[in-house]
Amino acid sequence: MVRRSLVAAFADKTVGLILSLVMMAAVSRLLTPAEVGLFMVASSLVLLIEAFRDFGVAAFLIREPELTPDLVRGAVTLIGVLSLTLGLCVYFGADLLAQVYGEPDLGALMRIAAFAFLFAPISNPLLALLRRDMQFGIVARISIAAVAVNTAVTIALAALGFGPFSLVWGAVAAAVVTAIGSAVARPEWWIFRPTVRHWRQIAPFGAWSSVVTLLGMLYDAMPRLIIARILGFTAVGLFSRAISLTQLPDRLLLSAVQPVVLPAFSVRVRERQSLTEPYLLGLSMISALQWPALLCLALLADPIVRVMLGQQWLEVVPLVRIVALAAFTLFPIYLAYPVLVALGRMREMALVSLIALPLSGGVILVAAQYGLTVLAWSMFLANALQIGVMLVIVHRRVEFAWGAFGALVLRSLAVALGAGLVPAVIVLVFGSVLSVPETVGAVLGAALGWYGALVLVAHPLAVEVTRAAEALGAWRARARAA
Secondary structure, three states, X not given: OHHHHHHHHHHHHHHHHHHHHHHHHHHHHHOOHHHHHHHHHHHHHHHHHHOOOOOOHHHHHHXXXXXXXXXXXXXXXXXXXXXXXXXXXXXXXXXXXXXXXXXXXXXXXXXXXXXXXXXXXXXXXXXXXXXXXXXXXXHHHHHHHHHHHHHXXXXXXXXXXXXXXXXXXXXXXXXXXXXXXXXHHOOOHHHHOOOOOOHHHHHHHHHHHHXXXXXXXXXXXXXXXXXXXXXXXXXXXXXXXXXXXXXHHHHHHHOOXXXXXXXXXXXXXXXXXXXXXXXXXXXXXXXXXXXXXXXXXXXXXXXXXXXXXXXXXOOXXXXXXXXXXXXXXXXXHHHHHXXXXXXXXXXXXXXXXXXXXXXXXXXXXXXXXXXXXXXXXXXXXXXXXXXXXXXXXXXXXXXXXXXXXXXXXXXXXXXXXXXXXXXXXXXXXXXXXXXXXHHHHHHHHHHHHHHXXXXXXXXXXXXXXXXHHHHHHHHHHHHHHO
16 A cells, blocks of 8 residues: 555655746746745745645544544634634745845735635645545646646746746646645535634644744745845855755755655555654665665766756756755655654654754855855754754654664665766766766766665665566556557
């Protein structure tokens, strides 16, 4: 069941990533870095407010052992009231936030984004119930449809000269499609009958979940908000694109993990099974996927930026190299939230953020005074502070052996070095500005080196890759026979 769910979620994220890459490539050639930066600041401010919109209802519906109809209705009522209230706050408070940055268009962008708050009370609880039942195939189809609409609307409006407004209208269109798709897939209208029963049971979990979500989003948004005030919107656009490219491996390989892992961990907790073994195995899999991709991204930053963003974004290349290497430390973050939520330890997840956020924020604030390059280097320290605190908190509950943790790190590091060997040699021989054949050769060499290293160090992921290859071969054989 978990493996099938991961396949569905991975297919969802793969198609979504391809469409997002198409949108990024097109929009980066139609909009300036300043216009992209303006949208990124507006979306960051809206997302910080959105942290309270869900109020942890999705996670609550997934992990709650006994989910009664009245409990579902109470959770949905809560998210509906909060979503509409916060949407009005965004709409009427947009101009005030725009004055902070001295940019009137920022307020207009936020007012448009506020319309998405109307549709979240429909889509969020229905998608949560689908995930609870491990119906990830249906979730994938809804997500792909939303991303496709977002891509089409954004590119069309950008080509027509709507500037940063094209991005926000695309996001609103995606919210509409998600709500419609969720309602069609699970037309359980009874959950929308309002009730305030059980709010005492929902509120404590939701409050801590919202704090965790807000602090996590604040950590992501903090560099953009600081840069906009100190260095301007063009700098925001450049740094945001560097972060976006660095997050490509996560979006392709790891974003499918958390939606599946949380229900799976919750089942193990309900059955009183230990999380130590699946936690360490998950970290091993994640690092063996993420680290090779990040290392290759750092080595091949120049051709990737030229293909993905175009000539006007070449200033991003050195930033990508630094930020990609700094992201090596982030691999434990993908399992920390599902583990602590499954164990009912939301307060401790909030504690992680409350400790790490001021430390990391201080590092970023000081570094931003000296330009984007210094800011990129500061991500090594900022990320390490956040993950160090998180690992200590998780270790108290999962009780894994630090020796086992170190062993998986060394094994995945060997896999990353194997993947980066051929690209590193090609860059040393031909320079960082590679031709198309040289780039293709580097990518193919990275793939072969990655699999060879998996087999050489007997990494657990090698078994999964072999199984996937055998399944693909069997499917092709059946297709040929048919």
